[in-house]
Amino acid sequence: MRPSYSADPGDDRCTGPRWYWPRSVYIHIPFCAHHCCYCDFAVVSGAASLVDAYLDALEREIALYTGRTFAGYQGHIQPLFVETIYIGGGTPSFLSAKQLQRLLEMVQRYFCYRREEVEFTLEANPTDVTAEKLEILAQYGVNRLSLGAQSFEEEVLRFLERTHTAATIEQAVRLAQRYLANVSLDLIFAVPGQTLEQWHRDLQRALALGVQHLSTYNLTVEPRTALWARVKRGLVRATDEETERRFYAHTIETLESAGWEHYEISNFCRPGFHSRHNGVYWAGEAYFGFGLGAARYMCGTRQTNTRSLRQYFTLLQAGRLPVADSETLRPWERAAETAALQLRRRCGIHRGEFERQTGIPLDYLLGRVIARHQARGWLEDDGERVRLTREGIFYADLVCADCVAAAQQ
Numbered sequence: 001m002r003p004s005y006s007a008d009p010g011d012d013r014c015t016g017p018r019w020y021w022p023r024s025v026y027i028h029i030p031f032c033a034h035h036c037c038y039c040d041f042a043v044v045s046g047a048a049s050l051v052d053a054y055l056d057a058l059e060r061e062i063a064l065y066t067g068r069t070f071a072g073y074q075g076h077i078q079p080l081f082v083e084t085i086y087i088g089g090g091t092p093s094f095l096s097a098k099q100l101q102r103l104l105e106m107v108q109r110y111f112c113y114r115r116e117e118v119e120f121t122l123e124a125n126p127t128d129v130t131a132e133k134l135e136i137l138a139q140y141g142v143n144r145l146s147l148g149a150q151s152f153e154e155e156v157l158r159f160l161e162r163t164h165t166a167a168t169i170e171q172a173v174r175l176a177q178r179y180l181a182n183v184s185l186d187l188i189f190a191v192p193g194q195t196l197e198q199w200h201r202d203l204q205r206a207l208a209l210g211v212q213h214l215s216t217y218n219l220t221v222e223p224r225t226a227l228w229a230r231v232k233r234g235l236v237r238a239t240d241e242e243t244e245r246r247f248y249a250h251t252i253e254t255l256e257s258a259g260w261e262h263y264e265i266s267n268f269c270r271p272g273f274h275s276r277h278n279g280v281y282w283a284g285e286a287y288f289g290f291g292l293g294a295a296r297y298m299c300g301t302r303q304t305n306t307r308s309l310r311q312y313f314t315l316l317q318a319g320r321l322p323v324a325d326s327e328t329l330r331p332w333e334r335a336a337e338t339a340a341l342q343l344r345r346r347c348g349i350h351r352g353e354f355e356r357q358t359g360i361p362l363d364y365l366l367g368r369v370i371a372r373h374q375a376r377g378w379l380e381d382d383g384e385r386v387r388l389t390r391e392g393i394f395y396a397d398l399v400c401a402d403c404v405a406a407a408q409q
């Protein structure tokens with residue numbers, strides 16, 4: 001049975017519960033100075049001349065979407081209320097100061113948020129961080145900067161085809177800290193040729209900078225990337241799983257012993273600085289998404305925009321939404337996906353909240369999967385919550401895949 005929430009802003013029920021109605025928005029800026037060898041995001045490199053046209057198209061998409069779905073009785077567009085905003089990419093900081101200002105004005109026009117409560121993140125490349133841009137960000141309420149540092153080691157940065165140096169990262173962080181109270185760094189480990197000592201130095205240098213949040217990812221060789229082609233041709237040897245596990249174990253040990261919270265498989269923070277926006281994804285809650293290749297999840301339907309910039313422009317010029325895929329999940333599929341996402345969190349799945357959110361008792365859906373992984377020592381269950389054990393974190397992908405597979409049976 002379909003829930004009776006309405007998408008009409010004139011209707012008090014339009015908000016609905018968090019899994020159904022978004023309080024978060026993701027905006028994708030696909031431009032990058034260079035397409036890094038390992039990256040499979042929706043990215044456009046070396047095309048600065050297209051930024052203004054992209055911002056036109058992005059505004060058309062947001063206006064079309066909000067106008068079609070939410071125009072009030074006089075046809076006025078109602079700004080959408082949000083609690084978290086995330087501008088990611090690509091490299092949003094690739095935009096000039098003037099273009100950034102235009103983007104942030106657009107956000108202000110179509111979304112309303114309480115400045116003192118919103119979590120407003122922008123992703124940036126260390127080389128792009130300037131006082132002029134930071135001033136603009138702070139002026140529009142951006143209060144969190146996520147910097148793509150990746151490593152402080154020259155050799156590793158060169159392998160990843162990143163153009164910045166350790167000194168650039170340190171300067172960018174120090175400058176950002178003058179304007180914003182919350183800075184996060186992305187770091188990559190298990191890069192071919194990288195030693196555990198190098199990774200240890202990366203973690204120590206990140207900690208020494210006094211940032212609030214770290215996202216640490218092991219380098220994955222994504223199909224059809226330049227790195228994938230090099231691995232296939234035998235030019236690069238991908239890191240083996242055992243080494244990846246050693247790097248990951250070292251990450252957890254180092255950051256936890258420094259007093260950091262390991263709150264999601266790949267994410268660590270100083271107490272109180274977990275990412276609220278990403279928390280929405282891991283809770284299986286709804287979010288708006290706009291821009292090239294952007295995903296959105298609302299009213300139980302998951303949609304993804306086209307990844308072709310040409311098609312994105314053409315569809316929007318013709319007044320059509322640039323949606324490439326749309327899928328409405330069946331209740332048990334939604335429940336299984338919710339479980340798989342929530343298991344990524346160190347707090348795991350709360351039985352009562354899960355049933356309220358999905359309408360399906362956790363044990364009815366996944367009782368056998370939980371029992372199997374509990375017997376292996378990968379899940380722990382205190383009757384209220386089910387979560388990955390310390391050992392289970394290393395097998396999270398397997399456990400989560402089992403949850404999703406259970407819904408197909």
Ligand code: SF4
Pocket residue numbers: 031032033034035036039040041043089090091148
């Ligand atoms: S800068 Fe980031 S988004 Fe852009 S190509 Fe490199 S990894 Fe991908």
